[in-house]
Amino acid sequence: MKPKMDKNISDLILRIRGKKVIIDFQLALLYDVETRALKQQVKRNRDRFPEDFMFELNNVEVDYLVSQYVIPNKKVLGGAKPMVFTEQGVAMLSSVLRSKKAIAVNIAIMRAFVKMRELLESNKELALKIQELEQKYDQQFQGVFKAIKSLLNTKQTPRREIGFNK
Secondary structure, eight states, rough: OOOOOOOOOHHHHHEEEEEEEEHHHHHHHTTTTHHHHHHHHHHHGGGGOTTTTTTOHHHHHHHHHHTTSSSGGGGGGGTSSEEHHHHHHHHHEEEEEOOOHHHHHHHHHHHHHHHHHHHHHHHHHHHHHHHHHHHHHHHHHHHHHHHHHHHHSSSSOOOOOOSOOO
C-alpha cells in the first residue's frame, strides 16, 4: 500500500549539489506509479537524462537527508540509491511517463518551480531595497553623528554659579 502524498509540491523541492531537485520516490507518489517503475523508465531512456537533468545521490547525501527527516529512513529507498530530478529532468519524465496523470503532475511541478523562481527574484528585489534604505539612512545619520561628535568635542567654558554667595 502506497503512502498518500500530502505535501505541497513546492515543499518537495530540495537544493542538492547547488541544484533544485525532487527525489524519485516523491515523484513516484505524485505520478501514482511505483518508484521501481519510474526508475526503470529512466534507465530505459538514459540518453534523455544527462547529469544536469537527473543524478543519483551518494551515501553522504542520503545520510544527510535521513538526518534532516526528508527521508524517514533508508528502508524507504529499498536498498537503491535515490535519483533526483531537476526541473528539466521532471519535464523529460513527461516524455517517458505518458499517462494523463503524469502530464497533469508535470504541469503542477513546472508551476511550482516557476513560483519558486519568482519568490527568489522578489526576495532579491526586497533585499536590494533594504540595502538602499540602509545606505540612505546611514548617510543621513552620519550628519547627525558628526553634529553630536562636534558637540562632544567642543570645550565648555565653566559657567558662573547662579544664586547668592556667602
